[in-house]
Amino acid sequence: MTSPDQPAPTAPADTSLANRYGAKKRGLTPAAKRTIAGVALAGGIGFMAWVSTSNSLTDVTFKDVGYTTPDATLAEVDFQVTREPGTAVKCAIKALDSKYAVVGWKVVDIPSDAAEGTADGGRTVSQRVAVRTESLSVSGVVDSCWIADGTA
DSSP, rough: OOOOOOOOOOHHHHHHHHHHOSSSSOOOOHHHHHHHHHHHHHHHHHHHHHHHHHHGOSSSSEEEEEEEEEHHHHHHHHEEEEETTTEEEEEEEEETTSSOOOOEEEEEETTTTTTTTOOOOEEEEEEEEEESSSSSSSSSEEEEEEOOOOOO
């Protein structure tokens, strides 16, 4: 006579997992956790300091003030450039049509002595630039400004 099949005794889940994958790893010590938190905090503070000061270190900034289109072949763009006094700057101006395609482009030189004696000591210069266009423009903007080569 045979005895009915008995299920084999099962090991607890923790033991069977430990046998298969090895013992549980130890957690981090409190000193290691404090070190990681300190390094992360210092890195975060350093990153925030870099973000907050990197924008203020830019040498040249510009602001679009307005534009006019006297006819289909001309656009006039008004803008302001802020730079260190005595620094020559170049700016790229573009005229756009109704589909935002560039229909006119001009690079303008702003000499280092432009706007001497202004209220801010010559830092901010206002400019009006005429840009020839291929077709009627509906907008005129400053694309970018940079320090001209040979000055600093």
